Amino acid sequence: GTTYLSDYRPYPFTLSTVSLTFRLAPRATRVTARLALSPRAAGAALHLDGEELKLISLALDGAALAPADYRLTETGLTIHPAALPEGPFTLETEVEIAPETNTALEGLYMSKGMYCTQCEAEGFRKITFYPDRPDVMARFHVRIEGEAPVLLSNGNPVGAGDGWAEWDDPWPKPAYLFALVAGELVATQGSFTTMSGRKADLNVWVRPGDEDRTDYALGAIQRSMKWDEEAFGREYDLDVFNLVAVDDFNMGAMENKGLNIFNSKLVLASPETATDLDYERIEGVIGHEYFHNWTGDRITCRDWFQLCLKEGLTVFRDQSFTSDMRLGAVKRIEDVIALRARQFREDAGPLAHPPRPDHYREINNFYTSTVYEKGAEVVRMLQTLLGPDGFRAAMDLYFARHDGQACTIEDWITVFEDASGRDLGQFKRWYTDAGTPHLTVTETFENGTYTLEFTQDTKPTPGQAEKPPRLIPIAVGLIGPNGDEVVPTRVLEMTEARQSFAFEGLGAKPVPSILRGFSAPVVLERQTSPAEQAFLLANDTDPFNRWEAGRSLARETLIAMTTGAAPDAEYLDAVGGLIADEAADPAFRALVLRLPSEDEIAQAIAASGKVADPDAIHAARTALMQALAARHEATLAATYEACAQPGAYRPEAADAGRRSLRLACLALLGTRDGGARAAALFDNATNMTESLGALGLLVAQGKGEAALARFRARWQDNALVMDKWFTTQLALCPPAEAADRAARLAEDPLFTWKNPNRFRALMGGLSANHAGFHRADGAGYRFYADWLIRLDPVNPQTAARMSTAFETRARYDAGRQAKIRAELERIAAVEGLSRDLSEMTARLLG
Numbered sequence: 001g002t003t004y005l006s007d008y009r010p011y012p013f014t015l016s017t018v019s020l021t022f023r024l025a026p027r028a029t030r031v032t033a034r035l036a037l038s039p040r041a042a043g044a045a046l047h048l049d050g051e052e053l054k055l056i057s058l059a060l061d062g063a064a065l066a067p068a069d070y071r072l073t074e075t076g077l078t079i080h081p082a083a084l085p086e087g088p089f090t091l092e093t094e095v096e097i098a099p100e101t102n103t104a105l106e107g108l109y110m111s112k113g114m115y116c117t118q119c120e121a122e123g124f125r126k127i128t129f130y131p132d133r134p135d136v137m138a139r140f141h142v143r144i145e146g147e148a149p150v151l152l153s154n155g156n157p158v159g160a161g162d163g164w165a166e167w168d169d170p171w172p173k174p175a176y177l178f179a180l181v182a183g184e185l186v187a188t189q190g191s192f193t194t195m196s197g198r199k200a201d202l203n204v205w206v207r208p209g210d211e212d213r214t215d216y217a218l219g220a221i222q223r224s225m226k227w228d229e230e231a232f233g234r235e236y237d238l239d240v241f242n243l244v245a246v247d248d249f250n251m252g253a254m255e256n257k258g259l260n261i262f263n264s265k266l267v268l269a270s271p272e273t274a275t276d277l278d279y280e281r282i283e284g285v286i287g288h289e290y291f292h293n294w295t296g297d298r299i300t301c302r303d304w305f306q307l308c309l310k311e312g313l314t315v316f317r318d319q320s321f322t323s324d325m326r327l328g329a330v331k332r333i334e335d336v337i338a339l340r341a342r343q344f345r346e347d348a349g350p351l352a353h354p355p356r357p358d359h360y361r362e363i364n365n366f367y368t369s370t371v372y373e374k375g376a377e378v379v380r381m382l383q384t385l386l387g388p389d390g391f392r393a394a395m396d397l398y399f400a401r402h403d404g405q406a407c408t409i410e411d412w413i414t415v416f417e418d419a420s421g422r423d424l425g426q427f428k429r430w431y432t433d434a435g436t437p438h439l440t441v442t443e444t445f446e447n448g449t450y451t452l453e454f455t456q457d458t459k460p461t462p463g464q465a466e467k468p469p470r471l472i473p474i475a476v477g478l479i480g481p482n483g484d485e486v487v488p489t490r491v492l493e494m495t496e497a498r499q500s501f502a503f504e505g506l507g508a509k510p511v512p513s514i515l516r517g518f519s520a521p522v523v524l525e526r527q528t529s530p531a532e533q534a535f536l537l538a539n540d541t542d543p544f545n546r547w548e549a550g551r552s553l554a555r556e557t558l559i560a561m562t563t564g565a566a567p568d569a570e571y572l573d574a575v576g577g578l579i580a581d582e583a584a585d586p587a588f589r590a591l592v593l594r595l596p597s598e599d600e601i602a603q604a605i606a607a608s609g610k611v612a613d614p615d616a617i618h619a620a621r622t623a624l625m626q627a628l629a630a631r632h633e634a635t636l637a638a639t640y641e642a643c644a645q646p647g648a649y650r651p652e653a654a655d656a657g658r659r660s661l662r663l664a665c666l667a668l669l670g671t672r673d674g675g676a677r678a679a680a681l682f683d684n685a686t687n688m689t690e691s692l693g694a695l696g697l698l699v700a701q702g703k704g705e706a707a708l709a710r711f712r713a714r715w716q717d718n719a720l721v722m723d724k725w726f727t728t729q730l731a732l733c734p735p736a737e738a739a740d741r742a743a744r745l746a747e748d749p750l751f752t753w754k755n756p757n758r759f760r761a762l763m764g765g766l767s768a769n770h771a772g773f774h775r776a777d778g779a780g781y782r783f784y785a786d787w788l789i790r791l792d793p794v795n796p797q798t799a800a801r802m803s804t805a806f807e808t809r810a811r812y813d814a815g816r817q818a819k820i821r822a823e824l825e826r827i828a829a830v831e832g833l834s835r836d837l838s839e840m841t842a843r844l845l846g
């Protein structure tokens with residue numbers, strides 16, 4: 001069935017405390033739960049969620065319930081009102097579960113001999129009978145009995161002995177934040193003293209053998225704790241903070257109170273095994289999960305429709321954190337690249353939905369880029385509208401007013417209205433309306449007055465035909481003809497479908513820099529000349545728009561090249577000026593040198609109403625790289641040499657930026673030197689960033705086989721590095737061979753497909769090879785669909801998530817569209833398909 005936002009009703013009971021006892025055994029774990037309940041009103045039945053549980057016993061206030069007193073179904077346990085007392089009572093259940101056979105990795109499961117849990121969103125109901133909804137918040141006391149040397153749960157440790165441990169969490173929480181970990185684990189320890197002088201012990205728990213790759217994670221926890229105090233005044237609130245790395249995990253990480261659980265790829269790092277991007281993500285995700293302690297745990301969501309209340313806000317917080325730890329301008333550009341690649345893509349297809357959806361079949365299918373990344377953009381717009389101080393004041397009010405509560409987007413908006421005195425009714429559409437607004441702009445200049453006229457338009461999305469205008473904050477600055485800024489950044493607030501803004505007293509017609517810092521998640525369409533874009537690339541004082549000018553030049557020349565045009569000379573020249581510009585940051589220069597992805601080009605072509613041709617796009621992009629390299633070979637070679645860094649690897653942003661520029665130069669130079677430099681770098685690299693970068697470039701040149709074999713031999717025992725081996729060769733190999741290579745790799749004994757990281761490494765590598773995945777004969781589609789069908793009964797959540805590779809169907813020619821449709825129909829017809837994947841295929845089929 002479908003769940004609707006409008007059906008929300010408060011739970012008819014309050015639950016004050018929960019006492020859980022786990023007696024761990026791989027195939028027969030016993031869980032007893034004592035719930036202290038109290039009816040809010042007379043006459044309600046008590047419904048507890050529960051799935052795949054074997055009920056052993058059931059007692060109310062110590063007396064066993066008779067079968068006539070309750071009803072047990074596939075989805076839960078309902079106790080008849082007549083069997084319930086009028087006042088408070090205790091319900092005790094005992095169930096048996098089998099963590100070892102839990103391949104869905106939801107609830108209590110085992111990963112390499114270690115017990116662990118994943119409860120968000122609705123996994124707790126696979127552990128015990130419980131009101132598994134986020135608006136039911138209770139205090140948890142947990143006792144774990146088991147042979148494992150380390151037994152962890154949420155909150156503070158309150159006792160431990162031979163074969164048991166007890167934990168008490170003083171902060172009421174919903175069940176999705178429950179966690180348990182048990183196994184043979186070792187900790188890297190540290191501590192943090194909060195601003196009010198409270199000391200917390202920090203532990204990064206990993207499997208023995210991995211402890212030499214935990215230092216960076218520990219430091220990232222400490223930096224996160226400090227930053228949240230400085231940026232938001234938020235302190236940590238328990239005696240211990242435990243973080244555990246797990247090899248089998250469906251997503252990135254999870255913010256369970258006091259016991260964050262992470263995919264090991266987002267914890268373990270050493271220079272030899274992790275790339276610069278890995279380091280940056282580890283720091284960002286550790287920040288993300290830690291920041292949830294306030295935005296998610298202390299203040300949680302009333303229901304799952306409100307997911308972006310915690311996720312959008314917490315992504316915004318982790319982006320701000322990374323921005324402060326690294327280079328703010330570069331981080332902003334990276335975030336916008338990712339937003340366009342994932343969220344704009346989602347918004348343009350059959351899966352489009354608002355940051356706050358109003359119905360779903362399977363909530364796991366809504367942990368999307370729209371909820372997360374667009375949710376973060378919406379928070380960022382609030383910050384832009386209120387200014388930094390106004391925003392901080394509103395956040396202070398949010399924490400003060402709603403601590404300990406389960407909230408809605410309405411509560412959040414009201415806080416911002418109360419703090420600012422503004423009416424945010426129109427702004428709220430960003431939460432409720434799907435789709436990316438397109439902003440067109442025209443300009444006039446007359447008697448010293450420069451006028452920008454904007455029009456906003458959002459195309460219909462599934463279930464939402466009408467799109468009323470939204471409040472769009474448009475940050476604008478004006479540059480004079482000589483390159484000086486004549487009007488500094490000003491935030492225009494567009495509220496109408498069509499609206500003009502005038503700037504007076506100008507001596508000459510300026511060049512506008514519109515949507516500075518990407519002040520709103522919209523597509524800006526503006527008729528402009530390559531000369532003007534080159535001017536902005538050289539002169540804009542806003543680093544985002546400086547990059548954006550180069551980006552749109554690149555995109556436009558690439559699109560023209562797909563139909564036979566020559567590379568735009570203005571673009572080639574403009575890039576040349578930047579490669580060796582010592583005044584610009586290396587990381588920024590690297591971003592300018594990196595061309596839009598083939599997927600982004602396809603998206604842009606489709607947005608203009610044309611058919612995207614994957615082979616032509618691949619050829620155009622390759623040709624533009626060749627043209628850039630031919631034009632600037634000497635500068636690229638000199639920059640490549642100048643960026644070499646003798647001495648020990650450090651993950652810091654400045655060093656990472658130079659490596660990034662070095663690899664960007666290398667990618668272009670490869671079209672000139674036949675891969676000689678890449679081969680030399682692969683032989684001599686002492687860090688994974690350069691080793692993997694060089695490997696990828698060799699693969700792209702069709703010269704990767706020997707290097708791939710050596711890489712495999714060296715790293716076959718390191719799962720995280722082998723994931724990179726699978727992904728890199730599939731994402732970067734010549735498109736014609738991608739599907740066959742994927743089929744060959746699926747036969748590799750190292751393709752342990754039940755491990756989500758490995759499955760994603762292979763399938764995600766294939767789908768990242770744009771022209772390879774979209775090979776005209778449909779071989780890529782067929783292979784991919786075969787594996788979704790195979791994974792679904794084992795791990796529906798991951799199968800459903802990977803099905804989004806098919807969301808771009810409408811961009812392509814009729815032949816490809818029909819082939820994708822046929823694969824989706826084949827999946828949809830599978831007997832016993834999961835709710836996860838059947839919802840996705842139904843939406844993808846439209």
Ligand code: ARG
Nearest residue numbers: 120121251253254255364367
């Ligand atoms: N709350 C977690 C995070 O954002 C992610 C949980 C994802 N859960 C899911 N069922 N997809 O950090």
Ligand code: ZN
Nearest residue numbers: 288292311314
């Ligand atoms: Zn999150």
